[in-house]
Amino acid sequence: MKKRRPEIVLFTGFLGSGKTTMLLKTIEMLADKEKKCAIIINEIGDVGIDNRQMRKLGYDVLDLFGGCVCCTLKVTLEATINHLLNEYDNLDYILFEPSGMADPSALYPAITNCGYRENEIHNVFIFDPLRVDLYQVHLNQLFRDSLNLSKIVVINKIDEAPPEMVLQAREMAENIKPGVKCLMMNLNEELIPEFSRMLISGRW
Amino acid sequence: MYQKEFIPVAFKVNFKSGKNLTVEKWQELIGKLLKNYAQSISENKDCFIGHIKALAEIADDSFIKFSCVNALAEVNSEFHGECQSVDEVNMVINSLVTNTDSLKSRKLLNQAFTLTGNQEENVLMYIENESSEPLKEHHHHKKDEPCPICNEHHHHDHDLH
Numbered sequence: 343m344k345k346r347r348p349e350i351v352l353f354t355g356f357l358g359s360g361k362t363t364m365l366l367k368t369i370e371m372l373a374d375k376e377k378k379c380a381i382i383i384n385e386i387g388d389v390g391i392d393n394r395q396m397r398k399l400g401y402d403v404l405d406l407f408g409g410c411v412c413c414t415l416k417v418t419l420e421a422t423i424n425h426l427l428n429e430y431d432n433l434d435y436i437l438f439e440p441s442g443m444a445d446p447s448a449l450y451p452a453i454t455n456c457g458y459r460e461n462e463i464h465n466v467f468i469f470d471p472l473r474v475d476l477y478q479v480h481l482n483q484l485f486r487d488s489l490n491l492s493k494i495v496v497i498n499k500i501d502e503a504p505p506e507m508v509l510q511a512r513e514m515a516e517n518i519k520p521g522v523k524c525l526m527m528n529l530n531e532e533l534i535p536e537f538s539r540m541l542i543s544g545r546w
Numbered sequence: 547m548y549q550k551e552f553i554p555v556a557f558k559v560n561f562k563s564g565k566n567l568t569v570e571k572w573q574e575l576i577g578k579l580l581k582n583y584a585q586s587i588s589e590n591k592d593c594f595i596g597h598i599k600a601l602a603e604i605a606d607d608s609f610i611k612f613s614c615v616n617a618l619a620e621v622n623s624e625f626h627g628e629c630q631s632v633d634e635v636n637m638v639i640n641s642l643v644t645n646t647d648s649l650k651s652r653k654l655l656n657q658a659f660t661l662t663g664n665q666e667e668n669v670l671m672y673i674e675n676e677s678s679e680p681l682k683e684h685h686h687h688k689k690d691e692p693c694p695i696c697n698e699h700h701h702h703d704h705d706l707h
Binding site: 356357358385386390391392394395398399442443470472473502530 | 599
């Protein structure tokens with residue numbers, strides 16, 4: 343019988359948007375439901391913080407280390423995913439957090455080369471409403487590309503950002519991708535049940 | 547391109563105090579240091595903070611994670627593990643800031659430390675040379691086995707753990 347491929351979930355978003363926090367909450371939620379996950383992290387810089395944090399919390403992490411995955415580590419990403427697919431029979435999910443500077447569109451070929459279709463990549467775009475100005479001016483192209491690839495948008499930090507900024511963030515997302523599902527979250531608290539349901543059911 | 551504008555800088559930092567300090571006190575002190583550091587960076591209009599992250603090790607399985615994306619906002623921090631008092635903390639700082647290289651970051655971090663005002667706790671900070679000690683990274687294979695991920699395309703100049 344052909345093996346069932348694990349679901350692949352990307353946590354994308356600019357630096358400091360809350361990707362690692364969301365990844366951790368997702369791992370906890372999936373672990374509670376006895377799902378088996380592989381975690382891939384790519385950090386820029388000589389020293390990783392997120393991978394150390396994950397290991398101290400008891401998780402085993404595959405690092406894509408030493409550069410940004412969209413620029414220099416595409417081949418390693420593909421090899422890493424193939425390694426997971428070949429060596430681990432019972433994986434339910436591959437959870438991947440690219441660097442906050444990665445262009446998500448550059449990651450897709452490495453994933454599709456592993457046999458996934460584009461529409462099977464669950465790309466969760468995490469949006470920090472406190473940085474709407476940055477997205478509008480300096481990161482506009484990245485924002486558009488990220489949104490167009492995303493399955494859902496998580497607007498984080500709703501506890502910190504003024505309501506008008508949260509609303510502006512939502513409008514920006516909906517203007518670029520009409521009909522996109524926007525989930526409002528404070529990732530320092532729990533994941534909202536709607537996200538957990540989508541992830542578990544596979545109905546995005 | 548924005549990827550090239552943000553300069554990654556990482557430091558290993560050692561803090562020593564003349565007495566044991568609680569986790570809360572370390573959290574407060576380091577939080578203040580990172581806030582001052584972020585503010586010093588932001589004084590230069592050409593410097594924009596992408597993300598400043600730090601992991602302070604209280605013990606093998608206890609740590610405080612710090613995160614800062616804006617000099618005006620509070621530094622977020624979260625403690626995991628068992629509360630205890632220690633007189634020494636090792637920390638890794640990883641920052642991505644525009645127009646701020648390693649040398650400048652080090653200077654700003656030292657300046658920021660002098661502003662923390664920790665006379666009572668008598669804490670000393672030492673920034674280790676970035677390249678003085680190879681950092682341990684994690685691989686999923688033994689030293690004498692080929693790497694299943696990259697087929698030996700990475701360097702083995704540091705130990706496995």
